[in-house]
Amino acid sequence: MVLIMEDKIRLGISSCLLGENVRYDGGHRRDPFLTQTLSQYAEYIPVCPEVECGLGVPRESMRLIGQIESPRLVTSRSNIDLTDQMKNWAKKRLNELEKQELCGFIFKADSPSSGMERVKVYDNNNVPAKKGIGIFAGMFMEHFPLIPVEEDGRLHDPLLRENFIEQIFTLKRWRDLMKNTWTMGNLVDFHSRNKLLILSHSEKHYRMMGKLVAEGKKTPIKKLFGDYETYLMEALRLKPSIKKNVNVLLHMVGYFKTNLSADEKKELLEIINQYRENVVPLIVPISLINHYVRKYHQPYLGIQTYLNPHPIELKLRNHA
Numbered sequence: 402m403v404l405i406m407e408d409k410i411r412l413g414i415s416s417c418l419l420g421e422n423v424r425y426d427g428g429h430r431r432d433p434f435l436t437q438t439l440s441q442y443a444e445y446i447p448v449c450p451e452v453e454c455g456l457g458v459p460r461e462s463m464r465l466i467g468q469i470e471s472p473r474l475v476t477s478r479s480n481i482d483l484t485d486q487m488k489n490w491a492k493k494r495l496n497e498l499e500k501q502e503l504c505g506f507i508f509k510a511d512s513p514s515s516g517m518e519r520v521k522v523y524d525n526n527n528v529p530a531k532k533g534i535g536i537f538a539g540m541f542m543e544h545f546p547l548i549p550v551e552e553d554g555r556l557h558d559p560l561l562r563e564n565f566i567e568q569i570f571t572l573k574r575w576r577d578l579m580k581n582t583w584t585m586g587n588l589v590d591f592h593s594r595n596k597l598l599i600l601s602h603s604e605k606h607y608r609m610m611g612k613l614v615a616e617g618k619k620t621p622i623k624k625l626f627g628d629y630e631t632y633l634m635e636a637l638r639l640k641p642s643i644k645k646n647v648n649v650l651l652h653m654v655g656y657f658k659t660n661l662s663a664d665e666k667k668e669l670l671e672i673i674n675q676y677r678e679n680v681v682p683l684i685v686p687i688s689l690i691n692h693y694v695r696k697y698h699q700p701y702l703g704i705q706t707y708l709n710p711h712p713i714e715l716k717l718r719n720h721a
Contacts, residue, residue, distance in 0.1 A: 409444040410573045413498060413506035413541075415515050416449035418553050423449040427459040430509060432553050439566070442712060446501050450514040450537040454490035456483075465513045465522045469532045472522045474513055487514060487536045494537075495544045502576060503548055505569040508538050510554035517542075517552045547634040548572070559720040560640065568637045570711045571598065575630060583622050588629060589614060597707035599636050601649045606636035647677050650686050653702055660697040669693070684718040 416423050420431035435445075452458060461479060465472035474484045508515045515535045522533035534542075542550055549568035556562045578591050592614045600607040610632050617625050650673045654666070661669065669689055675681045687708060694702045702708065711717060 410442055410504045410569050411502055412443045412445055412569065413448055413501070413503050414445045415507065415509035415512070415553070416447040416452070417509055418507060419445060419447055421447065421449070423452045423458055425451070425458075425460050425462045430553065432556075434556065434562075435507065435553070438715065441714075443569075446498070446503065448494065448498075448537075450487060450491065450494075450535075453494065454483075454487050463513050465520060465533050465536075466524075467522070469522050469530065472533055472536075474536050484536065488540065491537050491540045495540060498541075498545075503545070504572045504576060505549040505551070505565065506541060506545075507556070508535070508550065508552045510552040512538075514538070517550055517555075547630060549634070549637070559717070563717040563720075564637075564640050566715065566717060567598075567710050568634070571595065571637060571706070572634065574706070575633065579626070583626055585617050585622075588617060588626065592629075594704045595633075595706050597649050597652065597705045598710055599633070600652070601641045601645050601707060603636040603639045604645075604648075606632055606639070610636070643677060643679065646683055647673060649707060650676070650690070653690055653705075656699055656702055657693055657697060660699070661693065665693070682719050687718060 414435070415430075417428075417430045418432045418435055420429050420436060422429050424430065451460065451463070461476045461481075463474055463483065464477050466475055467473045473482055474487050475482050508517045510516055511520060512535050513520060513533075514537045516533070517538050518534060519531040520533040520535050521529040521531055523529050538550070549565055549572065551561065551565040556565065574595075575591065578587055581587060592610065596607065596611075599610060610629065613620075613625070613629060613632065620628070654669060654673070657666070657669075669686070672681065672686045672689055676683060676686050690702070691708055693699070694708070
């Protein structure tokens with residue numbers, strides 16, 4: 402199956418990750434993967450909460466203090482409370498971002514404004530606990546609960562990187578569908594193409610979404626599409642595993658029961674087992690199945706996004 406996108410995926414991103422000199426010390430944190438590789442497929446909407454809320458460059462550093470659940474944003478030396486200034490700006494910025502049709506956001510890790518998780522929060526004794534969320538990042542995730550989010554640091558983990566990129570490409574395909582007429586036929590087609598991808602994340606959601614689509618005519622179309630999107634993004638947040646992928650791979654083997662020779666089936670099962678034992682990466686059995694899909698013109702597997710969820714050039718399934 403050829404991966405077709407109408408245009409680039411629109412992603413919000415912390416400005417410093419693009420190489421913009423907006424950090425408190427006047428520097429940046431340019432990320433090569435984001436600027437050189439993912440940028441081929443993404444249109445970035447840069448956001449720097451500190452600068453956009455009215456602070457200069459360079460500026461005094463800031464930190465979170467107080468309660469983990471509702472910390473205050475204060476300057477490190479002069480102890481000026483900037484919480485309200487940041488939140489008032491963020492409310493306006495989030496309303497603007499609604500118009501951007503974002504399919505994801507990449508935050509700067511450890512930032513008191515943009516850190517997604519494990520940000521230091523200092524208590525009354527000046528003791529830090531890495532349990533906080535940056536002010537803007539927290540407001541973004543609350544405002545856009547279905548939009549995939551990640552941090553630059555976590556994207557260095559191959560599994561987290563693959564899962565995030567799979568989410569944004571899937572959401573982009575869903576958004577492209579939503580631009581067209583909302584019909585049962587369109588929803589059935591989308592679900593049919595993404596069944597195995599969903600199964601690789603969550604068998605529970607796979608069954609729930611199958612039932613939702615099967616009984617779709619009983620539900621008003623707007624609610625139906627809304628419920629489906631919620632289930633879809635919930636499922637994709639649940640990370641695939643070797644066990645889940647093996648389940649999907651063996652499921653696909655069944656579609657070739659009248660096609661594969663004894664030797665071909667034996668080879669495929671051996672390679673799946675090698676993947677199960679973490680000897681070869683996922684791309685190896687996937688490549689062989691893609692070969693058999695073309696060789697035997699298997700129509701159902703030929704449309705499955707699971708076999709080509711993102712551009713092969715990103716090499717996201719090459720890690721063992």
